[in-house]
Amino acid sequence: MNELVQKLRDDGIVDPVDVLLADIAVRIQLSPTEYNKAVQRYATLEAWLNRNGSPLKGLVELFYGQGSIATGSTIARHSEREEFDIDAMVQVSLSRWADPEQVLDLLFQAIRGEPGSRYYRMTKRRTRCVTVEYEDGMHIDLTPAVRLPERNERTSHIFHSKPEDPSEPKAHFVANPYGFATHFNASTPSDADFGRFFEQRTLAREHVRVQAQAEAEPVPAQVPAYRKSRAVVSLQLIKRRRNIVYATRKDGKRPPAILLAKWVADHANQGRTLAEELQHQVDSMISVINLAHDSGDLVHEINPACAPDDVLTDRWPSSLAEQQLFLDDLVDFSAKISRLREPISMTERQEILVELFGERAARDVVKSFFEEEGQRGDTGKSRHVVGTGRLAILAAPTSLAPQVVQATPKNTFFGD
Amino acid sequence: MIATQNARLRDLYPAFRRKTNLPWRASWEGPLYPIDEREYRIRIVFYPHPRPHPAGRRFINPCITVMSPMLEPGADGRVPHTYRNERDPSHPFLCVYDPDEDQWTPEMPIADSIMPWTARWLLFYEGWLATGEWLGGGRHPT
Numbered sequence: 383m384n385e386l387v388q389k390l391r392d393d394g395i396v397d398p399v400d401v402l403l404a405d406i407a408v409r410i411q412l413s414p415t416e417y418n419k420a421v422q423r424y425a426t427l428e429a430w431l432n433r434n435g436s437p438l439k440g441l442v443e444l445f446y447g448q449g450s451i452a453t454g455s456t457i458a459r460h461s462e463r464e465e466f467d468i469d470a471m472v473q474v475s476l477s478r479w480a481d482p483e484q485v486l487d488l489l490f491q492a493i494r495g496e497p498g499s500r501y502y503r504m505t506k507r508r509t510r511c512v513t514v515e516y517e518d519g520m521h522i523d524l525t526p527a528v529r530l531p532e533r534n535e536r537t538s539h540i541f542h543s544k545p546e547d548p549s550e551p552k553a554h555f556v557a558n559p560y561g562f563a564t565h566f567n568a569s570t571p572s573d574a575d576f577g578r579f580f581e582q583r584t585l586a587r588e589h590v591r592v593q594a595q596a597e598a599e600p601v602p603a604q605v606p607a608y609r610k611s612r613a614v615v616s617l618q619l620i621k622r623r624r625n626i627v628y629a630t631r632k633d634g635k636r637p638p639a640i641l642l643a644k645w646v647a648d649h650a651n652q653g654r655t656l657a658e659e660l661q662h663q664v665d666s667m668i669s670v671i672n673l674a675h676d677s678g679d680l681v682h683e684i685n686p687a688c689a690p691d692d693v694l695t696d697r698w699p700s701s702l703a704e705q706q707l708f709l710d711d712l713v714d715f716s717a718k719i720s721r722l723r724e725p726i727s728m729t730e731r732q733e734i735l736v737e738l739f740g741e742r743a744a745r746d747v748v749k750s751f752f753e754e755e756g757q758r759g760d761t762g763k764s765r766h767v768v769g770t771g772r773l774a775i776l777a778a779p780t781s782l783a784p785q786v787v788q789a790t791p792k793n794t795f796f797g798d
Numbered sequence: 799m800i801a802t803q804n805a806r807l808r809d810l811y812p813a814f815r816r817k818t819n820l821p822w823r824a825s826w827e828g829p830l831y832p833i834d835e836r837e838y839r840i841r842i843v844f845y846p847h848p849r850p851h852p853a854g855r856r857f858i859n860p861c862i863t864v865m866s867p868m869l870e871p872g873a874d875g876r877v878p879h880t881y882r883n884e885r886d887p888s889h890p891f892l893c894v895y896d897p898d899e900d901q902w903t904p905e906m907p908i909a910d911s912i913m914p915w916t917a918r919w920l921l922f923y924e925g926w927l928a929t930g931e932w933l934g935g936g937r938h939p940t
Binding site: 387397726728729732745749752753756759766768771773791 | 830876911
């Protein structure tokens with residue numbers, strides 16, 4: 383049976399567990415519509431910063447996305463509400479040793495503008511960035527940066543200032559999120575079959591969403607940005623799991639997304655399926671943390687594009703107890719993924735998915751799984767594997783079905 | 799006709815074994831895997847020449863039962879899209895096609911019709927257990 387299952391995978395038949403996991407990721411990620419909205423908002427903000435009367439007019443050298451939007455791994459902030467945090471770097475022509483409080487205040491004033499301006503009530507000053515909070519739940523965090531030209535790529539100083547806590551010293555940090563994203567994307571290339579499959583799942587969901595909301599915008603035929611790799615989708619699922627477990631914890635910081643991304647990049651694309659890749663990534667994180675933990679040490683990771691300055695573990699973990707907490711979470715996560723991959727009932731699979739990723743997303747993807755097959759049957763598009771009767775889901779609608787797959791004749795179930 | 803059915807089943811579903819081979823009835827038992835490696839053991843009893851039946855009663859052909867795992871009935875004690883099995887109510891017969899739409903006749907290869915429909919029934923049965931809804935469509939006689 384295992385040889386047959388592997389042969390089916392090699393022939394482009396997708397595992398049902400991969401469909402469920404991919405659909406969870408589709409439901410929690412930034413949709414193509416929201417992605418386009420973010421891109422437009424970036425452009426609008428950049429133009430606003432350069433407007434006549436802006437204190438930063440003529441000083442903005444570069445404005446670019448960073449963090450999860452640069453790595454294709456953005457997910458919703460909350461488990462039940464679609465709110466997204468996305469990041470941008472604002473590279474400015476200022477002294478690298480400019481006072482951090484002044485730099486952040488300057489950016490804050492430049493975005494907020496005068497009373498009555500569109501951003502006046504939407505703008506918040508934070509410790510290292512300025513946040514614009516849109517009514518639809520999208521938050522854009524803008525981080526001011528001053529380029530260090532003697533360093534590689536876009537290595538910059540970023541600024542730390544917490545005016546509400548005078549005891550906390552102001553600081554300059556060296557960082558290169560652009561270099562990190564480049565490293566991450568190079569380490570996690572997509573393969574054609576999975577990329578096409580994930581793109582199709584994204585578009586299918588977009589069709590449903592657009593219909594449900596009666597939007598006039600047509601759904602594009604392709605969204606190349608969503609031809610993601612198994613590693614990137616695994617990162618999204620790991621972040622989601624992290625958000626779920628830490629949502630109920632009042633104390634303690636959680637592992638930062640960039641640290642999770644670094645680990646995923648280090649071990650990327652070793653799985654032949656999404657479930658296998660997710661298992662491998664979680665198990666790899668356990669191994670990395672255990673290596674330090676068993677010696678009584680905290681993990682220490684650096685941005686490979688900005689060594690030795692850009693330390694990714696400067697704020698987490700701050701203690702062995704914090705580290706142990708996440709380690710325990712990962713061990714539990716690994717055990718549940720293993721169980722998910724066994725030949726269990728869909729009822730049990732749904733229960734595991736609810737526990738891992740939240741009730742709404744989990745129940746929705748399980749129901750959709752069967753609804754879609756019902757629709758395929760109605761339109762004569764259902765396929766099965768001869769010899770086992772197994773449902774055959776092709777990676778993409780245009781994929782060539784292998785010889786073991788047959789079209790299922792249409793039928794109507796009867797009886798009470 | 800039984801020999802033809804048997805040959806086709808042997809070609810397409812070699813894990814199925816013939817259990818009964820009488821001129822008027824044949825049966826096979828074997829595994830189906832509707833979703834992944836989770837196995838359902840199925841018994842199919844086929845009548846090449848269906849008997850006349852009393853008016854108002856339906857002759858079920860083929861009789862498809864799930865040997866394992868046991869089907870789990872809903873709160874009303876029933877499993878959707880099944881016929882009652884008078885001899886063994888804990889193993890109802892699956893209704894995988896609409897007899898009033900002539901979707902199947904004994905001349906049609908079981909391997910190309912009944913088998914994938916049975917696998918499909920099992921798939922939507924799993925869906926019904928998980929979601930509480932039968933999402934595979936169908937028609938009820940009442």
